Amino acid sequence: MANESGFGGDFPLRSISDCPGTVSEQAGKASACQGCPNQAICASGIAKAPDPAIQEIKEKMASVKHKILVLSGKGGVGKSTFSAHLAHGIASDETKQVALLDVDICGPSIPKIVGLEGEQVHQSGSGWSPVYVEENLGVMSIGFLLSSPDDAVIWRGPKKNGLIKQFLRDVDWGELDYLIVDTPPGTSDEHLSVVQYLSATHVDGAVIITTPQEVSLQDVRKEINFCRKVKLPIIGVVENMSGFVCPKCQHESQIFPPTTGGAMKMCNDLNIPFLGKVPLDPRIGKSCDEGKSFLTEVPDSPATLTFDFDHAYDNLPQRLSVRLHH
Amino acid sequence: MRSRREAPKMEEAAPEKDNLASVDHILLVLSGKGGVGKSTITSELALALRNAGKKVGILDIDLCGPSIPRMLNTLNSAVHQCDAGWVPVYVDKEKTISVMSIGFLLETQDEAVIWRGPKKTALIKQFISDVAWGELDYLIVDTPPGTSDEHISVVESLRRYKPDGAVLVTTPQAVSIGDVRRELTFCKKTGLPVLGIIENMSGFVCPNCSECTNVFSTGGGEALAQESGVPFLGRVPLDPQLTRSLEEGRDFIQAFPESATFDAISNIAQKVLNDVGKPSALDT
Numbered sequence: 148m149a150n151e152s153g154f155g156g157d158f159p160l161r162s163i164s165d166c167p168g169t170v171s172e173q174a175g176k177a178s179a180c181q182g183c184p185n186q187a188i189c190a191s192g193i194a195k196a197p198d199p200a201i202q203e204i205k206e207k208m209a210s211v212k213h214k215i216l217v218l219s220g221k222g223g224v225g226k227s228t229f230s231a232h233l234a235h236g237i238a239s240d241e242t243k244q245v246a247l248l249d250v251d252i253c254g255p256s257i258p259k260i261v262g263l264e265g266e267q268v269h270q271s272g273s274g275w276s277p278v279y280v281e282e283n284l285g286v287m288s289i290g291f292l293l294s295s296p297d298d299a300v301i302w303r304g305p306k307k308n309g310l311i312k313q314f315l316r317d318v319d320w321g322e323l324d325y326l327i328v329d330t331p332p333g334t335s336d337e338h339l340s341v342v343q344y345l346s347a348t349h350v351d352g353a354v355i356i357t358t359p360q361e362v363s364l365q366d367v368r369k370e371i372n373f374c375r376k377v378k379l380p381i382i383g384v385v386e387n388m389s390g391f392v393c394p395k396c397q398h399e400s401q402i403f404p405p406t407t408g409g410a411m412k413m414c415n416d417l418n419i420p421f422l423g424k425v426p427l428d429p430r431i432g433k434s435c436d437e438g439k440s441f442l443t444e445v446p447d448s449p450a451t452l453t454f455d456f457d458h459a460y461d462n463l464p465q466r467l468s469v470r471l472h473h
Numbered sequence: 474m475r476s477r478r479e480a481p482k483m484e485e486a487a488p489e490k491d492n493l494a495s496v497d498h499i500l501l502v503l504s505g506k507g508g509v510g511k512s513t514i515t516s517e518l519a520l521a522l523r524n525a526g527k528k529v530g531i532l533d534i535d536l537c538g539p540s541i542p543r544m545l546n547t548l549n550s551a552v553h554q555c556d557a558g559w560v561p562v563y564v565d566k567e568k569t570i571s572v573m574s575i576g577f578l579l580e581t582q583d584e585a586v587i588w589r590g591p592k593k594t595a596l597i598k599q600f601i602s603d604v605a606w607g608e609l610d611y612l613i614v615d616t617p618p619g620t621s622d623e624h625i626s627v628v629e630s631l632r633r634y635k636p637d638g639a640v641l642v643t644t645p646q647a648v649s650i651g652d653v654r655r656e657l658t659f660c661k662k663t664g665l666p667v668l669g670i671i672e673n674m675s676g677f678v679c680p681n682c683s684e685c686t687n688v689f690s691t692g693g694g695e696a697l698a699q700e701s702g703v704p705f706l707g708r709v710p711l712d713p714q715l716t717r718s719l720e721e722g723r724d725f726i727q728a729f730p731e732s733a734t735f736d737a738i739s740n741i742a743q744k745v746l747n748d749v750g751k752p753s754a755l756d757t
Contacts (some may be wrong), residue, residue, distance in 0.1 A: 150587065165591075184591045220538050220585075222507005222618040223644070253619035254505050254652040278638050296651055299505075299658035304590030330508040332618055333537035334585045335593070361720050366538040368583040376587060387744045391688060398681035399570075402688065402713050406720045436647035436690065 198344075205314045205347035211246075211323040214345065214452035215382065215467070216353040218374070220366030222332035224358045225387040227256040228435055229425070233354075234261075235440040236454040236464045238284040241374070243324045246277060248314055249288035250333035250341055252307045253300050262438025266291055274319040287318050303406035304336035311340045332366070334373040342377045352380035354422065357413075358388045359405035364413050371417060383420035384471050385463065386410035388427040392449075402427060422466050425450050477675035491749070492558055493601070495608040497649055498749050499636035500668065501627070503660070505652025507618035509644045510673040512540040513719065514709070514738075515615040518640075519545075520729050521742035523569045527610040530561060532600055533574035535617040536593050537586050542576035544719045552577045557605035573604045597623060601630040618652070618658040628663045637749040638666035640706065644674045645693040653694075657701055668748055669704035670694050671741060677711040678733075704748075707735055709742045 160166035163262060174180075175190025179304045183189075196243045208214070230247060235304070235313060238245040249257035256263045258278075268291045279286030289310065320326065332336050342350075353374055357367040368385070374381050391402045405412075414421035428450045432440040442451050453463050493499075502515045512535070524733045533541040542548050542562075550562040561571035574630070575586060575596065606612065614631075617623050628636075639660055643653040653670070660667050672694025676685045686709060698705035710733060718728040729735055 166588075180593075184595050222538070223509055224507075225651075227648075235610065253621050254507070254655070256648050256651070259648055259651055297654045297658050299620045299655040299662065301625060301659055301662060303594075303625060307621065334587045334741055335537055336589045336622075339587065339589060360716060362512075362540050363508075363541055365543060365582060366540070369538065369585040372583055372585040390553045391686075393679040393682060393684055394686060395684040396679060396682035398679055399678060400677070400710055400713065402677055403585045404713055404717050404718075404720070406717060427688065429686060429690075432648075432689050 159222045179373055198312075200312050200316055200473040201344060201347050204312075204344050205318070208326075208345070208348040209240070210441050211320060211326045211348075212308055213324060214328070214350045216328045216330060216341065216350065216379070217356060218330050218338070218353045218370050219332060219356040219363075220334065220368070221357065221368035222371075223341055224356050226356050227251070227260055227329050228334075228431065229354070229356050229385060229387060230327050231260045231435075232259060232440065232442060232454050233464065233467075234284055234325075235280075235442050237280055238323055239442070242321060244283050245285070245325045245327070246285045246320050246323050248315065248318075248326060248328045249286070249290070250311050250328060250337050252289050252302060252310060252337065254331060255288045255290035257286060257288045259438055260435045262285055263436065264290065264296065268292060273320060274317045275313075276319050285320070287314055291404070307336050308340040309335060312344055314384075315341075319419040325391055326419065334369060338373065339377070350379065352382040352456060352470075354382050354388055355384045357384060357385055357410050359401065360412050361405075361407045362401040363403070364407060364410065366411065367410075368417070371419065382418050382467060383422035384410050385422045386415050386424045389400070389424040391427040407428045423453055423463055425453050425463075480750070492603065493612070493634050496606055496612045496634070497610050498512055498639075499612045499614065499631060499634055500674070500745065500749070501614045501616060501631075501639040501665070502637060502642060503616050503624070503639045503656050504618060504642040504649075505654075505656040505659075506621065506643065506649045509642050509649055510709070511535075511642050513546055513716075514616050514640070514642050514671060514673060514718065515613050516541065516626070517734060517738045518615055518742055519611075520746070521609055521738045523565075523741060524730065524745065527569075527657045528608065529570050530550045530609045531570065531574075531644075532573045532604070532612060532614045533572065533576070534600065534614060534623050536575045536588065536596060536623065538617065539574045539576035541572055541574050541615055545570070545572060547572055547574070548582065550577055556607055557606060558603040559609050561604055561606060569605065571609075573600055577603075586726050589624045593622050594626040595627045598630050601627070614713070620655060624659065625663075628665055632747050636751065638668040640668050640745070641670045641703075642673055643670060643694045645672055645687065645690045647690075648694060649689070650693045653697060654701070657703070667703045667705035668745060670698040671706045672708045672710045675708040678712075704744070706744050707737055709737045709741075 167177045180186045235248040269276045277287045430445045434444040543563045553560045560572045564570040677688045695705045712734045715732040
């Protein structure tokens, strides 16, 4: 069994994280490389040569002012909901051009959340055209390339990376004020690829989403370490699903209890900005299911206020843009 | 009872050691969506099966976000090597629940595992071949969200052991159901039997006024099960108290039978016990 796919040796216990990285002088030669299936490739130096796509993507991205990645180590914490509503929130200012790119290849949720399920991407002379929610809000997702909502994308890493490259290089984004990139959970192919393909451009940074409980924070700390390792600036952390207000008696419960102090404490400990809390409101889930923006559907929700560009002083887009402009 | 000990030898070259030879049943816990409670359901199922007198192993193949060690209060345990391979971590003194996770191999809990597919595949293969589980009634495999490297690799590596099937976990809202539909297609394409669908986080009872709110809507899992012709295994409520005891690693083996979740999970575990007991269930 152990010799399939050229994998010969064993991972030595307690040293699996010592991978020197593909561009290091030590690539393929360090002691941690013993037994790694990529050892031969790394040692050959092929992996060190930059992908020509990085330069092409740099040219493409020259017309994009701000690039924001939405990350979380944990799944189901609301990355896509946040990304979509951040996009809606910014796009409520008609003078801003916003694009939302979904690089969750195996579980694309964005088409449903923005009400574009079943739409298809069109090819034009200048590349793939995004699908538009509003005139100033374009969206791209693998969901627009599937023939049915049951289609499973059973792809290993290299194929996913290929599509992400195409999304960044071949989509006709046009002039943009903001490109918001929604990602899948984890610290693997998709994340490494996005960061690598955007490495020649300026990325403003990552917004990290978490829920209050430790099981989620523990994965988010890993994501923060990922950002530090790949030198991706962290714009800040948003705590989602923070407290649930009973619609009948208004009593607030912690459905996902912050047993270790929640995101705010984590941010203090790790010295990164805390951007705010978005409360758990069942109406958010409902408007996502219906593909509507809860910012306009439920304007009175406490969650809406955290996104309201015009009316709330301390809202998330405001805090974000303040951080982006200095 | 179908026993893995009698499983016919496949035509592939026989491996030197076969650490899954004494494992009777293999279940996978899958979901296209993240954060729906795969690890929680895995832990709860293991506890329920333990309560039914079974010996259970948990293999956590979520390499970038392992949650099982925290949930079963084994965070600071280390894996040791013996002649038969890697010794799993035991949750209780009686050694009725054993666990293997990448969480035990990291220097610190905050360390990020920044790996592309091939490296993840290699470790999963090693988890399948090198963990000395000993005799187990059930091996439950907890997976990350999606339908990619980890899933393809684990299904390929387990194929010759003929896993009993997959339990799919979803939350009730449409966004989650969409991802689970894709996971069903994955099972079909890879020939993995589907034991059924569990709807998690189905309703929250306000501790103040006892009003039950469907925080993430309700009924979606059951509707999907009907529509796709797979069994609906049951609904598990949101239970902040159990979340808390799993989070704090309290004595959950005691806390669990007293929790609101216990009945729901025990029923589901009973269905699983009945189902995988009958070989005929595997053909449908």
